[in-house]
Amino acid sequence: MQLVNTIVQGILLGGLYALFGTGLSLIFGVMRLVNLAHGDFIVLAAYLSLMAMAFGLHPLLTLLIVIPIMFILGVVLQRGILNKVLGEGLMPPLVITFGLSILVQNVLQLGFSADSQDLDAGALETASMKFSEVTIGTFPLITFITAVVILVALQLFFNRTKLGQAFRATSDDPGTAELMGINSRQIYGWAMGLSLAIVAIAGVLLGIRTNFSPTIGPARLIFAFEAVIIGGLGSIWGTLAGGVILGLAQTIGAALDPTWFQLAGHIVTLIVLAVKPSGLFARTRDA
């Protein structure tokens, strides 16, 4: 039963990683940009929630504040900074987002010290359901369901809405999309906003789930990357599968030896990269 419990935990953890990965792969899909500050934005969202909680809000309710702030931050970041270096090669956006990563980490450290924090969600954190001998944590389950709901919503957004079509058209060929009257720079702004809105949710869920401190961002970026690479680029459901595989690898690894938590995830990622470099569920060939 120990094994079953571990597996269930791993799968549920995968939902969180799928959220991490979705934000990262969304902007890569639309504009081939990799945001090296992605993990730090996740942590930033957790701190924003912490600040909002000072008004006596439940952490889940702070989403109403954190999501809009992160969305606006994304649009401003894209339109104010990143759009200016588009088409100048891959170096400028990487250096800029790397600089932002260091900036966010150190501003948080200055404002909140290096101590670890926690978003206190009260009884929700420890609540669980028992099915015969398998215990399922209520909050991990909520996290997983949230991830699935967001992925379904994204799928519908891309397939059914005009804006979603514009996203896909810009992704395929920005030049031609512009000829059809789509303002690609505007689309990029929306994409980054959407990515950081997802990051906001991921950050708050992360903060309720575990302790966090200003410097844990880079490791979250790596988890996001691993979910994307395992699942395969450009596939929404691949990212969920990738997140689940990563979550499983980490929890099973940690069950064998607590220090193997991260290492097991890295090794599974490298194995996928060696055996099936396009990922297990890839849809686009533009790796």
Next chain:
Amino acid sequence: MLASQVPMFKHINSLTPPSLSPERRLAIVAAFVLISALTVPLWAGSGTMRTLVEFIYLLALAQMWNLLAGYAGMVSIGQQAWIGLGGYAMIVLADDLGINVFVAVFLAGLVAVLFALPTAVLVFRLRAGYFAIGTWVIAEVFRLLIASSTTWLQGESGRTLAALGEIARSTREIWTYLIAIIIGFGSIALVYYLMRSKPGLGLTATRDSEGAAASVGIDTYRLKLMVFLLCAFGTGVIGALIYLTVLNIRPSAAFSVQWTAFMIFIVVIGGIGTIEGPIIGAVIFFIIREYLSNFGEWSFIFLGVTAVVMMLFMPQGVWGLLHRRFDLELFPVRRRLPAHLLTATPAALEQSGGIKEPA
């Protein structure tokens, strides 16, 4: 091929050539700097030498990252992998295998290459930004593996270099300094000669457009692999030098992404894709760090903001600005017509027989 060997340009050799070729000017400057550097142990104290060694390894690290990212277009944020492996390899070779510690510094580079080869096979499957994170994941794997070796490599508490204990302090300091000089000059010479060579030309072509480069017969994979391994070697040797001065190595510090952050800032401030850039960048970075070292987070905030602002408003860096403003160039690695041909007026060319249109 020199312009004067092109048949249509042959007859303009009679125009006054520049008094000092860029190559000769560089040789004079390099000889001057090298000789001055070699006199340092004669007059400077150990504090000065230690500061210089630190400056040199930052400079050399930046040269290696610039070769990889600026010239070859492989933006890695996992170069700390080779620093850590180089440092550990040096200590293991010297302390466990009894190899002379100063020889071990250079052998450590080869150990880094040994690990860089399988790394390259994996990360070369990733494009652009994902390549960057991929290199980082590999560095993390090395860090975690070394940290999990709790007996041999003593896990998180790390190992201390013992081999230096038997050597007198002054001998130790002079040798460390001389090795730093070799590494500093070696890293610049490596980039200089590589970029003047045919593979160097192929490399920049690959960076600018991999497809186009491949279409004219460049083996882009092999070229990139060669540079990746060269940079791993260089960075590994530098890592060994670093831990020759620091003595105690811990996985979390040796494999810290901060190393790569420093490389990126030095190169970005100085100027990407030039040899002069990392030199100027290292000087600026060194000064900034000395002044801001007491400000903790603020110094990193400053560096982060600087990187963003530089990319937005001065992507060519300080050297790019100087180069454009004053037409300065210390390292002639770009291919162009001799200066006297570019500046010759049509009248002057006419007088010397003119350039005849090819038939």
